[in-house]
Structures are given as C-alpha cells and as structure tokens.
Amino acid sequence: MSYITTRSDTRYEPRRRYLVRELLDPLLSGEHPPDEWMRADSTSPLIGKMVPTLVDDDPTPRYGYEPARVPLSFEWTHANSTSPLLRQISSTLVGIDLIPWYQLEPQQEPVIATTSLLISELAAPDVQRRILSRTLDALLESAKEERFEDGMNSNLSVGLRVLLRKYSTDFIRVLEDRLKGPKISSRILTEVLHTLGDIEDATTKGWRLATLVRFLASPSSIVRDAAATGLAYLDDKTAIPYLREAIARESSVAFREDLRAIVEQLSA
C-alpha cells in the first residue's frame, strides 16, 4: 500500500506540503484535476523529482500530517490520462508503463501496483537496483497466493514481463541474484522459468537461455521440467545439445520422452 506524506527535511518541506495538500490530496480524493493539469505542456520536472520523495509504505501520521493513501485504482485512472502531468505522476508513483495490449480486469491489477516502491528514472543506480529487488520480492511473495495454470497469465508472469521489458539488464542482475539466493518453491519457480522462455525480447534472450539451461540440472524434477518447457517456448536451437545432455542424465522414462519431444520440436 502506498502513502503520500511529507518528510522532516525542512529545506524542501514547504514545496512538498504545497504539492501534497494543494495538488495530490484533492486528486487522491477523486476530485477532478485542475484544468491547468490537462494542458499538453503541463509536465513538470519538479513533480518528477518531488513525487518519489513523498511516497512510502508507512501509514502512521507524521509531522502533524496524516498520510494520504494512494488507492490501487490511481494508476489505472490516470495512466492513460490526456494530461501528461497526470501520466507522469501516475508512472512515477508506480514506476511501470501500462502495456497497452494487455487488458486486465480491474481485480487483476498487477501486484507491482500494490507495492510502495518507486522506480524513478532519476534514482541513483544502486537505489534503482534496491527498488527492483524489493519489487521482485513483493511479486514472489504475492505469488504464494496465486494459482498457476499452463497458458494462463498470472500476476507473476505479467510482472516479470513488464520488469524485463522496461528494465532489461538492470532487472536481469536482480533476478539472477534472487534465483541464486534463498529457495523459491518449485511451483513458483516453474512459473518463472516458463515465463522466461515465453518472453519475446532479443536483448535478454542470451541470459534467459543460459538461466534455463542452468536449471536443467536442478535436483528437482519439477524444476528440470519447467526449465525444459521454458527452452521449448524460447524456441532456440542452441538449447538442443543441453537438452540431449539432460536426456542422458534423466532416469524417468516419461520425462525422457518429453525432452525428446522438445528436441524434435526445436530441430524442426
């Protein structure tokens, strides 16, 4: 949950207070944006810099000010606004662009929108990486409550696609660390590996192939299966030798059958 509040840094306090009380609070209460916000030239570098400093996940009142809650619908309402300023605030608050082709039902808002994290273009690289890492953690945490089905989008799969598309190399580093880190359940890892194979993005393809190949050697048959399926989705013939090695190692007859089917599919 995101909250907008002011901070103790008195140098910027008056401007923050103005921004929050005069501009953002009314907007968050559902008031119609002021006419001047709807102008095509209404983008503001000041707001681009200021808004990230106002948002966190702490609901407690501070400095005599009750934080305003950023409703989940805020991004959806304003992300496609005709006002560049509202779009700027919206994307700064959440840090992602909407994917125009992906039509989500309102109740399926990606979990990214529920985190209090900001991925500002102006943030320092280490801050950005920390934020990406926390966003990924939030996605994986939320995935524990999700049900995954083959061929069906999930919060996790959509979130990963968005982050990989927008933050590419930066997000890869974060995801790489996470995949080597504390154990992710085989069920969630299956969804991650399937998604890595299914993404269409040339920039990250090499890394995704290498990651899927690495998981072909997992001690868990579920994870090995997910990696092999991810390689089938990736549709890259360079995976064939690795799949053949996996066939040689595999003790399950049925699994060897599936691996051979993938090799046949990739060879065609």
Next chain:
Amino acid sequence: MPPCIYIMPPCEERTENQTWWDFFVSFWMALMARFVRKLDYRRLWENPRQEEAWLDIQDLRADALRDLATEDNKLSIYEVDEAEEVSLPRILAALAAKRDNVAKLDFVHFDFAIVGELGMAHERVPGDTFDAAVNARHLDLVQLTAKRLADFGARIRAAGKVERYQDKTVERLIRDSIDRGFLDPTRFKPGVARRIG
C-alpha cells in the same frame, strides 16, 4: 461392486444393417468410454522415483491434487466420443484455445469405469470452451469429498494415461480445429490469436 451406469449410444445412431458384432462394439465402447482431464504438472503424475520410497505405486503425490482443483466440490472432465467426431485432439484443442496463450498441455485420459467403481456422482452440464460439440461432452464429477478426490486421482494415475503435447503440437491441434470449422479464431484471446495468426 456398486452398480455402474454407462452411457449407451442411442438406438437411432446404430446403422441400418447393424450386426451382432456392431452391437458388441457399441456396448464395449460404452463400457470403455474414455474421459480426459487437463493437468498442469505431468511430473507429479509419474510413477514413484528412486528417491521417493515413501510413495506407494498405487498412491498419488499430494501436490498432484493441484491438478484436481475443484469448484463447489465439482471437478470438470470431458468425454471422448469418436462416434460424434469429438476426438481427444479436438477436446484438447478446445481446452487450449480458450487460454490466454498457446502453451504445452498435460492431460490424463482414463476409462469412465473408474468413476463408477468409486461410486462417484456426476452431472452432464455444458462446458465453456469455444467448441459447442466439445461443450456437450462435458461432465462434472459432483459431491466430491477429499477422500473421493484423492482416491480418484490415485486410480486415474495408476490406470489412466498421462501425456503431454508440446506447445507447437497444441498450435497444430488448434489450427486443425479451425480448419475443420470446430473453432472460431475471432473468439480467441489476444495471446492465442497472435500465435495462430
């Protein structure tokens, strides 16, 4: 053994010059009616592995129950009816076509006799795929308890056939159903529509 009810082909479907052999085949097919259930985790339905000494060959891994998720204590299955051209590939194409994306498809097909032997109640209710004939072959197993579901899972694992179609095979199945007029591609979701083209 509890009484079993089998689905007999209606009399009007029999050919004019039906022989005793035709009757026997019809009766045998009814006894051996096959059904299919979509799965997501084929690996969980395999025989016990070396490291799984705790798993009996007649039993089912608990995680496999994910593939038997019920709604209102009901479980969805589809009947294969070759006589009515509702083949296994056609059913699978219909199930795959209603998803968000084209992906691999795991499934188990089994003899309906298992349902009878376990005394499981069932209802014929229309399915929700984009293929009307497939929808007419949908069945809900109803009044399911945890024990019945687990017993059912263990039985179909042991006696059924668990298979997988890779994503490109699924794509071919969908295209085949489109070409035969069973599926209308204008109803597909964007992810499937993009892949089928």
